[in-house]
Amino acid sequence: xxxxxxxxxxxxxxxxxxxxxxxxxxxxxxxxxxxxxxxxxxxxxxxxxxxxxxxxxxxxxxxxxxxxxxxxxxxxxxxxxxxxxxxxxxxxxxxxxxxxxxxxxxxxxxxxxxxxxxxxxxxxxxxxxxxxxxxxxxxxxxxxxxxxxxxxxxxxxxxxxxxxxxxxxxxxxxxxxxxxxxxxxxxxxxxxxxxxxxxxxxxxxxxx
Amino acid sequence: xxxxxxxxxxxxxxxxxxxxxxxxxxxxxxxxxxxxxxxxxxxxxxxxxxxxxxxxxxxxxxxxxxxxxxxxxxxxxxxxxxxxxxxxxxxxxxxxxxxxxxxxxxxxxxxxxxxxxxxxxxxxxxxxxxxxxxxxxxxxxxxxxxxxxxxxxxxxxxxxxxxxxxxxxxxxxxxxxxxxxxxxxxxxxxxxxxxxxxxxxxxxxxxxxxxxxxxxxxxxxxxxxxxxxxxxxxxxxxxxxxxxxxxxxxxxxxxxxxxxxxxxxxxxxxxxxxxxxxxxxxxxxxxxxxxxxxxxxxxxxxxxxxxxxxxxxxxxxxxxxxxxxxxxxxxxxxxxxx
Numbered sequence: 001x002x003x004x005x006x007x008x009x010x011x012x013x014x015x016x017x018x019x020x021x022x023x024x025x026x027x028x029x030x031x032x033x034x035x036x037x038x039x040x041x042x043x044x045x046x047x048x049x050x051x052x053x054x055x056x057x058x059x060x061x062x063x064x065x066x067x068x069x070x071x072x073x074x075x076x077x078x079x080x081x082x083x084x085x086x087x088x089x090x091x092x093x094x095x096x097x098x099x100x101x102x103x104x105x106x107x108x109x110x111x112x113x114x115x116x117x118x119x120x121x122x123x124x125x126x127x128x129x130x131x132x133x134x135x136x137x138x139x140x141x142x143x144x145x146x147x148x149x150x151x152x153x154x155x156x157x158x159x160x161x162x163x164x165x166x167x168x169x170x171x172x173x174x175x176x177x178x179x180x181x182x183x184x185x186x187x188x189x190x191x192x193x194x195x196x197x198x199x200x201x202x203x204x205x206x207x208x
Numbered sequence: 209x210x211x212x213x214x215x216x217x218x219x220x221x222x223x224x225x226x227x228x229x230x231x232x233x234x235x236x237x238x239x240x241x242x243x244x245x246x247x248x249x250x251x252x253x254x255x256x257x258x259x260x261x262x263x264x265x266x267x268x269x270x271x272x273x274x275x276x277x278x279x280x281x282x283x284x285x286x287x288x289x290x291x292x293x294x295x296x297x298x299x300x301x302x303x304x305x306x307x308x309x310x311x312x313x314x315x316x317x318x319x320x321x322x323x324x325x326x327x328x329x330x331x332x333x334x335x336x337x338x339x340x341x342x343x344x345x346x347x348x349x350x351x352x353x354x355x356x357x358x359x360x361x362x363x364x365x366x367x368x369x370x371x372x373x374x375x376x377x378x379x380x381x382x383x384x385x386x387x388x389x390x391x392x393x394x395x396x397x398x399x400x401x402x403x404x405x406x407x408x409x410x411x412x413x414x415x416x417x418x419x420x421x422x423x424x425x426x427x428x429x430x431x432x433x434x435x436x437x438x439x440x441x442x443x444x445x446x447x448x449x450x451x452x453x454x455x456x457x458x459x460x461x462x463x464x465x466x467x468x469x470x471x472x473x474x475x476x477x478x479x480x481x482x483x484x485x486x487x488x489x490x491x492x493x494x495x496x497x498x499x500x501x502x503x504x505x506x507x508x509x510x511x512x513x514x515x516x517x518x519x520x521x522x523x524x525x526x527x528x529x530x531x532x533x534x535x536x537x538x539x540x541x542x543x544x545x546x
Contacts, residue, residue, distance in 0.1 A: 003218060029346060033293075036339070056328045064335025065365055068342065072361050075346050075354070131324050133385055178516070 008048055015041040028074045036067045050126060053133045228320055232309055240456040241271035247500050254504040281445035286349060289442065293347035298443070298450035301340025305457040308333040312464050313388050314485050315474045326387040327375055330465065334420070337458060338364040341422075341429060344451070345439035356438025359511065360422060360429035366518040367419040373526035374413040377406050378469045380533050391473035398477035403470040408529045410470045412522045414498070417462035419514065421455060423499055425506035426514055433508075463495035464488075471495075 018038040025031040039062045046055035113119070126132075140148045245260065245267070252259025260267035285294055311326040313319035323329060338361055345357020381402050382390040394401045403410045419426040430438040440451045467473055467488060474488040509517070 029293075033343070052323075052325050053328070056325055056332045059332040060328070060335055064332060064338075065368065068338055068361055068365055071339075071342055071346075072358065075342070076358075131385075133325055133328070176512075178513070 004048065008045065011041050011044045011048070015045065028077070028079050029071065032067065032071050032074050035070075036063055039063050039067065051132065053136050225320075229310075232320055233306060236306070236309060236457060236460065237453070239460055240453055241275065243456050243460065243496065244274070244452075245271045246496075247503075250497070250500045251504045254501070275449070278446055278449040283445040283447045284442075286442050288349040290347040290349065293343050294442075295447070297340050297344030297347055298447045298454070299340070300343060301337060301454040302450050302457070304333045304337040304340075305454040305461065308461055309457075311387060312461070313391065313468070313473065314488055315483070316388055316392065318485065319388065322386070322388055325385050327379060327385045327390070327469075330387075330461075331372060331375065334458070334461070335368055337454070340451070340454065341439045344443070348439070348442035350442050352435040352437075352441050353439050355435050356429045356441070360439060363422070363426065363428065363514060363518070364420055366515060367416040367522070370412050370518060370522035370526055371416040371420060373523065373530060374406075374409040374416065375469070377409040377526065377530050377533055378402060380530065380537065381406060387468055387473075391468055391475060394472040395475055397479040398472070401470060401472040401475075406470065406529070406533070408525050410466075412526050413470070414466055414495070416518075416522060417466065418499060418502060419518070421458045421462055421499075423455075423459065424503040425509050427508060428511055428514065459496065459499055460492065463492045463499070466495045467491040 015038055018034045018041060021034040022031050022038060025034055039058060043055040043058040043063075046058065248270070249259040249267070260270040263269040263273045285291060308330050310321045311319070311323055311329050313322065341360045341364075342357045345353045345355075345360070348354070378390060379385055382393040384390060384393070422429045428434075428438075430440075435441070440448055443451065471491045472487075473491075474485055475483050476487050
């Protein structure tokens with residue numbers, strides 16, 4: 001067993017373990033953290049496949065941003081697991097059917113016919129100055145430019161829709177306009193009143 | 209027998225790499241220790257005080273005394289805390305802060321790992337630093353710690369976007385993700401540094417860097433006047449010190465990255481002077497001084513102002529400037545950018 005294979009099995013074992021813990025951990029925060037571990041380990045596996053750009057992007061996007069927001073929400077929820085588990089046996093047949101379908105679909109696509117060793121050999125090790133990022137960028141903006149742009153537009157629509165759905169203007173909330181705050185002059189806020197300084201009869205003598 | 213020989217070289221590589229890591233981490237930790245000293249002295253002078261001056265000559269042994277004190281203290285784990293995650297929090301805070309240093313070049317040859325995707329690697333690793341804060345805040349099982357963690361999570365995720373876009377401008381100018389190449393793209397004197405063509409991005413990166421490291425005036429995650437000490441309020445002894453180390457290591461990291469990407473790294477500002485690590489140290493020291501200067505000067509931002517600054521000011525600025533850089537690179541003036 002070479003060094004690379006050993007590393008692969010090490011990462012794969014962690015990945016499978018983390019994946020299992022995601023669905024078996026009783027505490028949802030623990031489950032989310034195991035998912036983080038699973039993503040990170042998957043990134044390590046991709047690194048072994050010489051896909052540095054994808055590996056680092058997986059860490060950057062999923063571990064660094066998506067899972068942070070996920071944890072953010074999960075930590076604030078008060079999840080009662082016993083209540084969630086009530087309908088477990090009722091849903092099991094349907095869930096089992098869906099899982100079997102998923103496995104069959106994945107086997108059809110990822111089976112040895114398309115992804116076997118003779119079809120997809122070990123990636124050739126590249127020289128140190130080979131830039132994975134540059135190659136990927138070139139492919140995205142030449143061969144796959146239409147698909148790429150379409151995906152970008154769909155994402156943009158999704159962003160706009162998500163914001164439009166949650167945007168509400170509250171009438172009772174007091175907005176602050178920093179530009180106006182900066183622009184404000186003394187005369188807008190302060191009024192100096194000239195008052196006569198004549199003392200009231202009977203008062204003013206004691207202070208002297 | 210051949211495989212044994214292979215193993216032997218592999219072991220040698222591992223040992224040699226470990227030695228190099230130690231050579232990187234030990235000066236870094238010393239830098240962190242004396243950064244705390246510099247901070248206390250400089251802020252002291254800015255506030256017309258003396259600062260630490262009791263331990264050693266001019267207080268120079270103060271950081272050592274602090275470290276020893278924190279090492280001796282008991283690590284208290286609150287009864288309601290989630291034990292495992294409570295311990296994991298500081299570890300997850302310091303690990304990315306140190307791991308990111310693997311790709312930081314000090315000169316064109318003095319670098320632990322000169323990898324092609326260096327900039328991406330730094331971004332990915334530093335984006336994981338927030339887990340230490342969030343986990344610590346949640347595992348403490350305390351309202352103040354949890355509030356600090358929530359604030360920190362929202363803030364770091366917001367400013368990471370602006371920071372990432374600022375880096376996109378740098379990689380467009382340098383046409384490389386390799387940090388050594390980025391610095392070498394700025395060769396030829398101070399007027400060639402990327403700070404000039406990318407000035408808006410430089411400002412955004414510097415300020416977002418302050419926010420990312422949870423430093424004043426963006427230190428709402430700690431906010432001692434509102435939520436006591438935020439996410440690390442329940443930590444004591446060395447566990448607390450590890451958070452401290454992580455914060456200062458991150459400060460030095462952001463300063464080093466600013467130096468590398470905008471201020472020409474180890475290149476000398478005048479073409480006739482020799483390049484060298486001394487310039488790297490001077491520039492990084494200057495950016496670190498800015499961090500301390502900010503802290504002594506500005507009052508803490510209000511939380512909604514932080515969010516507004518990140519989303520409504522910085523992100524539009526970076527997007528506009530990326531378009532400007534992209535358009536300029538198609539014209540004869542593109543040479544200003546690379």
